[in-house]
Amino acid sequence: MSHSCTHKDFNYRTSFLHPGKALLPSPHVSLPAKNRVFLQGFKLYCHTNTLSPLKTFKGIRSRRYGGCIPSVLHALEREADLDKALSPWVEKLSPKEQTLILKEQRDWNRALSVFKWFKSQRDYIPNVIHCNVLLRILGRAQEWDQLRLFWIEIAKDGVSPTNNTYATLIDVYGKAGLSKESLQWLKHMKTRGIFPDEVTMSTVVHILKEAQKFDLAEKFFDDWCASKMDLEALESVNSNETEMGAKYFLSTELFKAGKLPFSQRFTSKYPDSNSSNEGQLSLSNAEEISTRKPRLTSTFNTLIDLYGKAAKLKDASATFSEMLRSGVMPDLVTFNTMIHICASNGHTLEAEALFDKMEERRISPDVMTFNTFIDMYSKSGDTQKVLDIYRKIKEAGLHPNAVTHRTILHNFSERRLVQEVESMLEEMDRLGIDIDEQSVPVIMKMYIDLGQLNTAKAFLEKFNLSSRVSISSRTYAAIIDALAEMGHWSEAEAIFVGVRGSGNKKDVSEYNVMIKAYGNAKLYDKALSLFEGMKSHGIWPDECTYNSLIQMLSSGDLSDSARETLGKMQEEGFKPQLSTFSSVLASFARTGRAAEAVQIYQEMLRSGVSPNEIVFGALINAYAEAGQVKEALDYIHKMELSGYPANNVVYTSVIKGYSKVGLWREAQELYQKMRDHGDGPDIIASNTMINLYADLGMVHEAKFIFDSLRRSGRADGASFACMMCMYKSMGMLDEAIEVAEEMQESGLLTDCESFNNVMASYAINGQLRECAKLFYRMFSEKILPNKSTFRVIFTVLKKAALPLEAVTQLELAYNDGKPYARQAIAALLYSVMRMHEFALESCEIFMKAEMALDSFAYNVAIYAYGASGQMDKAFSVSMKMQDVGIGPDIVTYINLVICYGKAGLVEGIKRIYSKMKYREIDLNESLFWATVDAYKEAGRKDLAELVNREMKFSFDLEEEEEEEEEEEEEEEEEEEEGSHDEEFYSERDDSESVV
Incomplete structure (x- = not known):
């Protein structure tokens, strides 16, 4: 291949790809032999020294x-x-x-x-050409019975088939999906001693290519070039059709006549009937020709496409080079095929170079050419080039087709370019071009992923109103699936149960994705109900339905339902796969039901499904979690016998089993064995050992493993948490805080559990403000606190010398799930720790809410505003509380007294104190001390001392009254017991006298 060209040295003509380059004065170009294009192992040979004027061809019909x-x-x-x-x-x-x-x-x-x-x-x-035309018409209409009758008729008329006849029959059968039957005609050719010509060969290669039998296609071509025809190799080709019918007559009427005598192979009783047989080659003559080469453009086009689909890029390039060197003129199909191969494999420069070669040969591109470039630039993310080429289609006098719009809409939608998608839709609407149905779920998914559900719904409604065809069930399934992926099960359900056009029946794929939507939302009852009602609607579950439902139930730990569904699947004749058995088994294992997991394992074996290391791992882990180490070791042995060597995962499970029963020496020996072999123990095994040592108070051993993990950079959140818990339980608070601080610096606070552990350490050590800071950090990083978090926060609030009544009130509100309880807790925490800015932010959330608030929310707001010095707002909240009909409780009075003290409003303090003094409100120790502190804050120590004396007397008096009440109650109980004894003895005396 001494002559080739490269895009680098081309003197390109002006085109949409190279708008700034000058036109060539002539289409004839000679380039030096050194010019070639190389890109990622793909070599493009474009011979330009064989250029000739372009021949244009028009179809008969035009x-x-x-x-x-x-x-x-x-x-x-x-x-x-x-x-x-x-x-x-x-x-x-x-x-x-x-x-x-x-x-x-x-x-x-x-x-x-x-x-x-x-x-x-x-x-x-009688004319064989006429017969060929009729055979093609009947084959394209798939009128196989008429074709059979016509074949018999022309045989009676003595019209012998030619290569063109066989090429026609092979073509129509192949395009009907009857690949195996189409190749049977080669056998018939052989019985008549006819060797395929180039057209027939090309047709056979095309059929094999479309059936994705690339190696067979290449072999058939190579055999043809060597004048051989190996039909045994083609026996592996199967058809898309399986039922018997009139089309399957190739082994009956087709061969009834048998092989014609050699003298009659190319003759007919009609002297001129087979004039096209001139040059027809028999098998015996074909063998005399040692090699043959293709000469038709269509043949080269088929071969180039074959190599492209087989991912043999070098062979495709070499075939294109051979085509040019042989003087065979490439046409539009040739260039479209080569451009598509380059574009599909990411060779942008070669594709552009080929386009320029088209222009040099004055071959005008069609819409397919432009579509290939649109697809190529779309995949590379070059939006501007996509739009430029779309504009050039119209400038070239062509009209974008459905593929053009679908490619652009799909690419823009997948990249979430909303503005570009909507601009394209507006243009299509203006030009009266319908949206392709395949584009609907892709555009819907774009809006759904962006959270624009209303826009997605409006788009679907508009499409249904404007489209001339009803959306298919498969398209609805894709839309439901997009909603399911984002957790919008109710919207998916609305589409599923919505009114459809006539004749648009739901198919099984739509049921499958709706079951998936329910599963993602953990609505297992709805999923099961839908599954059980499928048959009543004439829809039978398929294998995908069962697999999806079983996986869903297993992941939700509904093990019994999953097992029951597995049984139904087998009753329906479906054979569960390994993954199906594995999911049910793992579900039982996770829930600690090792015996049931073993039953699934045994059922798997009976079904002929071999377990893998995942199945064995689940069983071993189930026994280890239950502390049944012996059984876990037995399954390790079975695992090794099945050809799966024990790995760190199963060893870690056994270590967990040892730790469950306190066998620390055995666990230590196995851990050391893991250290001595392979990659060493994983982080889970190391953390399990740390936890085991921590439970046993073996501080030195735990610290040794933890330090080893720190040095290697493998310590994770669980490692730090184990060490913190151990230090706290041992009373080593300084060490616990040191670990907590290191954990923060290491960036390991990534989930709720890690935050909880560090906050608990700070709380125990009295570093309450650090707890509040971490709590705020959780919210800023969008990590939702859980019950353990709030337990720590309530501990912090109680340690912060807040009135017990205020903390208890919030704790009850949280446990009852009251609205805005979490925000109120956060506001109080920040306020107590003097993080007033954050406290007021939290207050604003619930104070601006439209729904009614409980007293705890008002109380927190009064406290927060008062603590930040905004007394007017605090008193305003108190007035608003009364306006909505919520009376003050003890926490309200405490917070108001505090505010009055800070504001120096002595009269306000006196008013609340007098209510308590004259028992309008119950005596309360927290309110008493709040009053004393308020008077001191207002500068009235005299009143503070007075209250102190009065209240001490009141509390002493109340204690005496309570003691007297208790004594009276005890005396009454004794009297009642005495009366019961007298009744008992009198009844006994009566009974004795009767005796």
């Missing part, structure tokens, strides 16, 4: 016929009676004109009638 043909065709369209339509041309039509008339017939029945009329004329000479 020609303007001369002579009598237009009149005949017009008469046939106008007149149903063939005799009337064709009578003016009796004995006036030549065989070629008859051929053209037959080709122009659109209806197979009409074509057959016209042929029979020709055949009924006295001057008609």
Whole structure:
């Protein structure tokens, strides 16, 4: 391959790809041999020294016929009676004109009638070309029974098939999805001693290519070049059709005549009937030709496409080079195929170079060419080039087709370019172009992923109103799936149960994705209900339905339901896969039901499904979690016998089993064994050992492993948490805080549990403000606190010397799930720790809420505003509380007294104190001390001392009264017991006297 070209040295003509380059003065270009294109192992050879003027070809149907043909065709369209339509041309039509008339017939029945009329004329000479035309028409209409009858008829007429006949039959059978049957015609050729010509060979290669039998296609071509025909290799090709019918006659009527005598292979009783047989090659003659080469453009096009689909890029390039070197002119299909191969494999520069070669040869691109470039630039994310090429399609006088719009819409939607998608939709609407149905779920998914559910709904409604076709169930399934992925089960359900157009019945795929939507939302009852109701709607669950439902139930730890569904699946004749058994088994294992997990394991074996290391791992872990180490070790042995060596995962499970039963020496020995072999123990095994040592108070051993993890950079949140818990339980608070601080610095506070552990350490050590800071950090990092978090926060609030009544009130509100309880707790925490800015932010959340608030929320707001010095707002909240009909409680009075003290409003303090003094409100120790502190804050120590004396007397008096009440209650109880004893003895005396 000494002559080649490269895009680098091209003197390109102006095009949409290279708008700034000058036009070549001539399409004939000679380039030096050194110029080639190399990219990622793909070599493109473009020989330019064989250029010749472009030949343009037009299809028969697009020609303007001369002579009598237009009149005949017009008469046939106008007149149903063939005799009337064709009578003016009796004995006036030549065989070629008859051929053209037959080709122009659109209806197979009409074509057959016209042929029979020709055949009924006295001057008609049977013509194999006519037969080929009829065979093609009948094959394309898939009228296999008529084709069979016609084949028998032409055999009776003595018309022998030619290579063109076989090429036609192979082509129509192959395009109907009957690949195996199409290749049977090669056997018939062999019985007649006919060797395939280039057209037939190319047709066979095309059939094998479409069946994705790339190696067989390449072998058939190589055999043909070597003048061989190996039919045994083609036996592996199967059809898409499986049922028996009239189309399967190739082994009956087809071979009834058997092999013709050699003398009759190329002759007929009609001397001129097989004029096209000139040059027809027999098998014996073919063997005399050592090598043969393709000469047709269509053959090279098929071969290039074959190598492209087989991912043999070098072979495709070499074939293109050979085509040019052989003087075979490439056409539009050639360049489109080569450009598609380059674009599909990311060779952008080669694709652009090929486009320029097209222009040099004056081959005008079609819409398919532009679509390939749109797809290529879309995948590379070059939005501007996509839009530029879309504009160039119209500038070239072409019209974008459905593929153009679908490619652009899909790419823009997947990249969430909403504005570009909507601009394209507006243009399509303006031009009256319908949106392709395949684009609907992709556009919907874009809106759904962006959270624009209303826009997605409006788009779907508009499409249903404007589209001339109803959306298929498969498209609805894709839309439901997009909603399911984002957790919008109710919206998915609305589409599923919505009214459809007539004839648009839900199929099983739609049920499958709706079950998935329920599963993602953990609505298992709804999923089961939908599954059980499928058959009543005429829809039978398929294997995907069962697998999806079983996986869903297993992941939700509904092990019994999953097992029951597995049984139904087997009853319906489906064979569960390994993953299906594994999910049910793992579900039982996770829930500690090792015995049931073993039953699934045994059922798996009975079904002929071999377990893998995941199944064994689940069983070993189940026994280890239950502390049944012996059974876990037994399954390790079975695992090794099955060919799966024990790994760190199963060893870690056994260590967990040892730790459950306190066998620390055995665990230590196994851990050391893991350290001595392979990659060493994983983090889970190390953390398990730390936890085991911590539970046993073995501080030195735990610290040794922890320090080893720290040095290697493998310590995770669980490692730090174990050490913190151990230090706290041992009373080593300084060490616990040191670990907590290191954990923060290491960036390991990534989840709620890690925050809880550090906050608990700070709380125990009295570092309450650090707890508040971490709590705020959780919210800022969008980590939701859990019950353990709030337990720590309540501990902090109690340690912060807050009135016990205030903390208890909030704790009750949280446990009852009251609205805004969490925000109120956060506000109080920040306020107590003097983080007033954050406290007021939290207050604003619930104070601006439209729904009614409970007293705890108002109380927190009064406290927060008062603590931050905003007394007016605190008193305003108190007034608002009364306006909505919520009376003050003890916490309200405490917070108001504190605010009055800070504001110096002595009268306000006196008013609340007098209520307590005269028992309008119950005596409360927290309110008493709050009053004392408030007077001191207001500068009235005298009143503070007075209250102190009065209240001490009141509390002492109340204690005496309580003691007296308790004594009276005890005396009453004794008297009641005495009366019961007297009744008992009197009843006994009566009974004795009766005796």
